[in-house]
Amino acid sequence: MTTLPKDPVMLLSFTNMQLRDNYSSLDEFCKSFMIDKKDIISALSNIDYEYDSRTNQFI
Known part of the structure; x- marks a missing residue:
């Protein structure tokens, strides 16, 4: 299980990448x-x- 980043900016980057790619x-x-x-x-x-x-995506 992948843990989501706690830092909001890192969470934003991770989430948008996942939404874009997967x-x-x-x-x-x-x-x-x-x-x-x-x-x-x-x-x-x-x-x-x-x-x-x-x-x-989050904008």
Whole structure:
């Protein structure tokens, strides 16, 4: 099991890379890593990023 980065900037980079390379949606990513979607959205909103489903990335 992969542990997600705790640092928000590293989490952003890791998540966007995974979304780009391996997952077609945030839901699929969260299911695979067994994390609550609300938790990752909250963590990245703290550094002013939000999920854009059209581009499947946090912007």
